[in-house]
Amino acid sequence: MSALTQSAPAAAQSDAAPEKELRPPSYWPFVVPALVVVLAIIIFPWVFTIWMSLNEWKVGAPTTFVGISNYLRLTSDPRFLEAVGHTMVYTVLSVVLPLILGTLSAVVFHQKFAGRGFLRGIFIMPMMATPVAIALVWTMMFHPQLGVLNYLLSLVGIPAQLWVFHPATVIPSLVLVETWQWTPLVMLIVLGGLAAIPTEPYESAQIDGASFWQVFRFITLPLIMPFLFIAGMIRMIDAVKSFDIIFAITQGGPGSASETINIYLYSVAFTYYDLGYGSAIAVVFFLLIVALAAVMLYARQRMLWTEIARGA
Amino acid sequence: MTPSQFKPSQIEPSQINPSQINLRQIVGQIGLWLSVLVIVSPAILFFLWMASLSLKFEVDNAAYPPVFIPEHFAWKNYADVLASNRFLTYFVNSLIVTGSATALALLVGVPAGYGIARMAAHKSAIVILIARITPGLSYLIPLFLLFQWLGLLGTLVPQIIIHLVVTVPIVIWIMIGYFETTPMELEEAALIDGAGRWQVFRHVALPIARPGIAVAFILAVIFSWNNFVFGIVLAGRETRTLPVAVYNMISFDQLSWGPLAAAALIVTFPVLLLTVLAQRQIVAGLTAGAVKGG
Missing domain, CATH: 1.10.3720.10 (MetI-like)
Structure with missing residues (x-):
């Protein structure tokens, strides 16, 4: 690495000197060290993962080329299919809830009030804090007998819940943590959108006597739509991949009630050390995320076109 | 841009009774601070509770109803x-x-x-x-x-x-x-x-x-x-x-x-x-x- 960074300036100077007037594209030497790193830690793992997914590859056993049989095995693996279902439910909830709450929070943070910067710092603490540390405290709060959440529920007359300790409530409970953690990111993105809105539409709405809700629905919302879309996309990518919170709180349990694709991938690869099959899951998982992103992009395009068609 | 921009004073200052403006502004301010409180409290309460858990002896952590500020801090x-x-x-x-x-x-x-x-x-x-x-x-x-x-x-x-x-x-x-x-x-x-x-x-x-x-x-x-x-x-x-x-x-x-x-x-x-x-x-x-x- 050090050799590369040292040779970079020399190369830059030598070809800059003779052809100064031509402005040769001599910025490449700046990129080369990073390119080497990216090749080694991002591209190489990808290529190797694809190769491994075509092999029967277990730690401590000889590897054999098996073609696409790992992929075929996925289609009839009930645990994988179940994990896909869990991932979908978890993802949809973990996109929609932070989007709604984040937008509302952004509208509030867009106002001027004393200590706004400091309070914004507090507000984003959940997303910056170490996920495992957070997960640990949530686990204590979810505790059915000693946890503070059931105590809070009892104050408003709601019976005690089992939270992450019951198959029916485990995913919503984890979504609660995920929403608490990631609403701030949506807020920040939407806040950026609100800051970019021109004031003219609001002035005319004011003259027309529009209500607060009408202003939000017909002016603010359409104008921040691009930002909401980006926030939704990022949230989708992160929610599908969510690992730390689920692993630290439930490890996919009880039973396999909260086992998402990522958690299952971990078990296959690093509990059973079935690396070939794990690689196939990783490839399909990646393609699934890309497909979801593509569907969202397509839906967004369709929305734009219908808006244009309507003359909006 | 925001509700705070819809100050009545911007519409027609001369036609509105000044005491009405004040009242509306005060209600608006209270509403704003209430909303700020609501959206910031999940973060604040969580980290305060985390600090509380970390400073309590087992007796207090196992108490029901939960103790927020213990009598003795478990440094x-x-x-x-x-x-x-x-x-x-x-x-x-x-x-x-x-x-x-x-x-x-x-x-x-x-x-x-x-x-x-x-x-x-x-x-x-x-x-x-x-x-x-x-x-x-x-x-x-x-x-x-x-x-x-x-x-x-x-x-x-x-x-x-x-x-x-x-x-x-x-x-x-x-x-x-x-x-x-x-x-x-x-x-x-x-x-x-x-x-x-x-x-x-x-x-x-x-x-x-x-x-x-x-x-x-x-x-x-x-x-x-x-x-x-x-x-x-x-x-x-x-x-x-x-x-x-x-x-x-x-x-x-x-x-x-x-x-x-x-x-x-x-x-x-x-x-x-x-x-x-x-x-x-x-x-x-x-x-x-x-x-x-x-």
């Missing part, structure tokens, strides 16, 4: 965690892994961001998008084998290398964005005066980019420090980073909540402090990255 929870030999080792491990991964990422990422921005090679950023989309575990499988083959497991090197997966894309991404906004005029002037590209970068572009580097540094440190998934696979008993160490404490001390919460707070405290102190840079970095990320 010994912190003392116990800090006094254990291992915890210091893990702290040093975290410092080494995060420090090295961030330093290396800045070393290669800042020039790369500069080069990509100046060449306007935006397509190369697709690699970074792919890195953003890829689940961390898919890097782990091949790199785990590679490290095993190289005989590096059991040292901190695998973790430093794999943390580059987190830090390098962050640094490159933020630096591309930053260098695109810095003025070209100075650099062009320096080039005409006969400076080489490297000299221009070193003496003109780099000093101007210092705020951008600060943002990249802060975010790389935080996301590397918080990383958990790479550690659980690659760390051995002696090479755990703090998040992995805390996770392993859960299985050991299932029932002693005080020390566990204290450990959790110690792990995340540096990050929380950084968040509040550098919230301006963090917000700038996250929104720039996010908005461009779409």
Whole structure:
């Protein structure tokens, strides 16, 4: 690495000197060290993962080329299919809830009030804090007998819940943590959108006597739509991949009630050390995320076109 | 722009009775502060409760109804965690892994961001998008084998290398964005005066980019420090980073909540402090990255 960074300036100077007037594209030497790193830690793992997914590859056993049989095995693996279902439910909830709450929070943070910067710092603490540390405290709060959440529920007359300790409530409970953690990111993105809105539409709405809700629905919302879309996309990518919170709180349990694709991938690869099959899951998982992103992009395009068609 | 802009005074100042304005403004202010309170309280209450758990003896942590502020603070929870030999080792491990991964990422990422921005090679950023989309575990499988083959497991090197997966894309991404906004005029002037590209970068572009580097540094440190998934696979008993160490404490001390919460707070405290102190840079970095990320 050090050799590369040292040779970079020399190369830059030598070809800059003779052809100064031509402005040769001599910025490449700046990129080369990073390119080497990216090749080694991002591209190489990808290529190797694809190769491994075509092999029967277990730690401590000889590897054999098996073609696409790992992929075929996925289609009839009930645990994988179940994990896909869990991932979908978890993802949809973990996109929609932070989007709604984040937008509302952004509208509030867009106002001027004393200590706004400091309070914004507090507000984003959940997303910056170490996920495992957070997960640990949530686990204590979810505790059915000693946890503070059931105590809070009892104050408003709601019976005690089992939270992450019951198959029916485990995913919503984890979504609660995920929403608490990631609403701030949506807020920040939407806040950026609100800051970019021109004031003219609001002035005319004011003259027309529009209500607060009408202003939000017909002016603010359409104008921040691009930002909401980006926030939704990022949230989708992160929610599908969510690992730390689920692993630290439930490890996919009880039973396999909260086992998402990522958690299952971990078990296959690093509990059973079935690396070939794990690689196939990783490839399909990646393609699934890309497909979801593509569907969202397509839906967004369709929305734009219908808006244009309507003359909006 | 916002409800606060709909001050009645902007409509027709002369037609409105001044006491009405005041009342409406006061109601608006109260409503605003109530909403601020509502949206900030989940974060505040959570971290206060975390602090409370970490400062209580077991009796208080097992009490029902729960005790928020105990009569006696259990400072010994912190003392116990800090006094254990291992915890210091893990702290040093975290410092080494995060420090090295961030330093290396800045070393290669800042020039790369500069080069990509100046060449306007935006397509190369697709690699970074792919890195953003890829689940961390898919890097782990091949790199785990590679490290095993190289005989590096059991040292901190695998973790430093794999943390580059987190830090390098962050640094490159933020630096591309930053260098695109810095003025070209100075650099062009320096080039005409006969400076080489490297000299221009070193003496003109780099000093101007210092705020951008600060943002990249802060975010790389935080996301590397918080990383958990790479550690659980690659760390051995002696090479755990703090998040992995805390996770392993859960299985050991299932029932002693005080020390566990204290450990959790110690792990995340540096990050929380950084968040509040550098919230301006963090917000700038996250929104720039996010908005461009779409």
